[in-house]
Amino acid sequence: MVEIVEVGPRDGLQNEKVLLPTEVKVDYITRALDAGIRRLEAVAFVHPGRVPQMADAEAVMAAVPRRPGVTYIGLVLNRRGLDRALAAGVDEVNMVVVASDEFSRRNQGTTTAEALDVWHEVAAAGIPASLTIAAAFGCPFTGAVPVDRVLGIAASALQSGPREIAIADTIGVGVPTQVRTLAAELGALGVPLRAHFHNTRNTGYANAVAALEAGITTLDASIGGIGGCPFAPRATGNIATEDLTYLLHGMGVGTGLDLPALAATGTWIGSRLGIQVPAMLGRTLD
Structure with missing residues (x-):
């Protein structure tokens, strides 16, 4: 069984040009829940x-449906963001630490080390907190990121007891051999792992399978395959929830998700954004 964490409402919409009304965002979230997320x-x-x-x-969080067993995550980058998240009633927070200093400065205005200091403060706030190591496979400004660099960030983060650590291929440069290596090294630290892939160079789904084979059973994806990082040049969308689910189901791996409902939601969000979404599954259905 694989847990798919839906990131379309955040990592998906944040890189799209159209600013959707709050009610459309809530509808997107509701449709995801109806599909089993x-x-x-x-x-x-x-x-x-x-x-x-x-x-x-805050308006989105005030309007989302509260259902048993559903966990809402809010992304935070600093203490101000954490305070807002707590006041808005999220169930969990996710903090991003970028693996390269140059990208970290452009994304968050801090060095990696300074972001880790913020992480320790976030993790002490009394709410379940996960850490995403962004650009874990490569930086758009400085190139390849050494495995040891990622391991050092993870080791520091472990001092504050994260719920899990996510490795994120923020710019979509990773390949399966790198995923297996990084997953094995991080797995030795004994912390639950999550993986977050982008399909910029058409390797995202292969990387997701590699992560699964390496023992990572929590994967991020975005319904419609929308999104990317607004601070990474030419970054494109996340792997699509519906396409990933089709792949996993074909491999005999359960997700608990309704595939036609996911595909229909991907097509629907594309119509709201005025684009043809990157996801492929919706194009095959009548």
Whole structure:
């Protein structure tokens, strides 16, 4: 069984040009829940001037349906974001630490070490907290990221007891051999792992299978395959929830998700954004 964490409402919408109304975002989230999603990154508590797509985070959280067994995650980057997330009633927070200093400065205005200091403060807030190591496979400004660099970040983060650590291929440069190596090294630390892949170079789904084969059973994906990082040049969408689910089901791996409902939601969000989404499954259905 694989747990798919739906990140479309946050990592998906944050890189799209169209600013959707709050009610459409809530509809997107509701449709994801109706398709079986139970853990969902709903919003980011970041500066609205930097990421205007997330400016209504509190309004979204006030309107989302509260259902038994559903966990809403809020992304935070600093203490101000954490305070907003706690006040908005998220169930869990996710903190991002970027593996390269240059990308970290452009994304968060801090070095990696400074971001880790913030992580320790976030983890002490008394709410379940996960850490995503962004650009774990490569930086758009400085190139390849050494495995030891990622391991050092993870080792530091472990001091504050994260719920899990996610390895994120933020710019979509990783390949399966790298995924297996990094998963094995991090697995030796004894912390639950999650994986987050982008399909920029058409390797995202192969990387997801490699992560699964390496023992990672929690994968991020975005319904419609929308999104990317607004601070990474030419970054494209996440792997699509519906396409990943089709792949996993074909391999005999359960997800608990309704495949036609996911595909229909992917097509629907594309119509709201005025784009043809990267996800392929919806194009095969009548």
